[in-house]
Amino acid sequence: MTRWGIVGTGKIAVAFTEALRVTEGSRLVAVGTRDIRNAARLTRLAPEVRVHCGYQALMRDPEVDAVYVATPHTEHRSASLLALEHGKPVLCEKPFAINHSEAADMVRAARERGVFLMEAMWTRFTPAMREVVRMVADGTIGQPRALVAELGWYSDPDPTHRLRNLELGGGALMDIGIYPVSLAHHLFGRPVGIAATSTRATTGADEQTGAVLTHEGGQLTSLMCSIQVDSPAHAVILGTGGRIEMDRWYNPTAFDLLLSDGSRIPHRFPHRGNGMEHEAEEVSRCLAAGRLESPLMPLDETLSIMETMDAIRSKIDLRFPADAIFAG
């Protein structure tokens, strides 16, 4: 049984709380918050959890076996380092950090202390996505050549909103673009070529970003993310012998395999919960096996993904105040 503590009480913390209820071998025992009033939504869902004032108190809770970091992006590093210092295994929400430099600090701390750390790229752990990745690796669609993936959610255009606030690492790329970037790495490895451009909010945050990645094996990824529009979240993985089509691909419960002979074979993998249960179960599996990293989401890959995110930001000239700390 993994007894969980959550750092933060926002929307994603509430979603993880819901997921834990249907997660095998997991139980939520505590939550850490800086403002007790923010915990109300979460504690209504899980009245039995201990609410700690401040993150430090949560880390000292001896009944917490693992910590889920659900703070805003800009606090992923500090919250994860705090947990690691206390010897708590960490599942850190995506994007893992603001930039590669922050991510490297976190990975270094985990490795130095010999404590488990994993990026909470939940989509990767779903049974549907695992089967997709297996099929692609096995040559089911012939030679995989390309990935086309889009993802967009309409969000409040208010310039003071978190998603448009550069102080909080706002914008489409960090919040949404991380999903297709991660999938591209998962399927084809790190990119060798990157092109990107974006449209911007008045605050400077990117409202829409498109990027094209080319990979060492000659594959190409075309991705687009938006905080201005709700999208169907279509993804298609294209091979010389067929293709895989997914809707709502970031949280897949189904996909269609299309073969060159024209056949379309639907595959269905219903969740028990909202989909986050699969990443929580991965953490339990790893802890039970004494692993310090997930073989499905290794830390070197997380670092490589952050490098790609930095490179895309460089192409679109998107800088965050948090970058400055590490500059020069």
Next chain:
Amino acid sequence: MTRWGIVGTGKIAVAFTEALRVTEGSRLVAVGTRDIRNAARLTRLAPEVRVHCGYQALMRDPEVDAVYVATPHTEHRSASLLALEHGKPVLCEKPFAINHSEAADMVRAARERGVFLMEAMWTRFTPAMREVVRMVADGTIGQPRALVAELGWYSDPDPTHRLRNLELGGGALMDIGIYPVSLAHHLFGRPVGIAATSTRATTGADEQTGAVLTHEGGQLTSLMCSIQVDSPAHAVILGTGGRIEMDRWYNPTAFDLLLSDGSRIPHRFPHRGNGMEHEAEEVSRCLAAGRLESPLMPLDETLSIMETMDAIRSKIDLRFPADAIFAG
């Protein structure tokens, strides 16, 4: 009645011949070829047509009211100029030319001589696409913000194949990428920002190209084309109040309108033929009205599209021998 002559006897000439059989107010009367043996497939379909040896003879045929240029890309300019010199209205296959400079020659010749000229971007004239464009312009999906469109056809990887031959303007971008580039211009106008990258055949031709365009109104286009894989040809036009989803969007007979309230409204516009009948009818309409350009595919837009194609090629460093003629 528009009496047509076709320059060239390849696959696209055969497709146009098929389309003319169901085109209102059109009839195929003649074809010009440099090698009479190549005309067999076309004349089996239309045994009554006159076969001229050489393009010049076709242009002199007094019964030909309009000429469809169906040669390889690299001969679009010379064949179109020849027709225009003979006062024949021209429908020129896409891509209109190898580069903007060639296209400008063609447009100049048409305007100087006062002869009709139009790019055969057939997808634009289909009833389904016309309705899509009307809806987007009318605000049916709120503020349009983005277009995501992919298109790929598996083709013979033989490096000597036309599609991989730089001498013939080969590669995915020129043959296939022109479709989403044209649609982006049609919906959002000329781009103000362009990013692109590609993967290459051993010949240097692009096998896959991804590009991102940003437009003056803040819209973003994410496009991808391939000659390595068969794709579903998904396109989605994303707005703040809904979206339009299309399959086989380059030859649309249907699309779905999705509104913010969750409703999905299918629209169906079956073709009479293979879809090319609509561009032929546009030519007849224009000629009957005494127009020298189509209001749906004006020459200035064709020129602007060629500029974008040149700019994407510059980003991916894709040069054709035919470019050199106009360099410096």
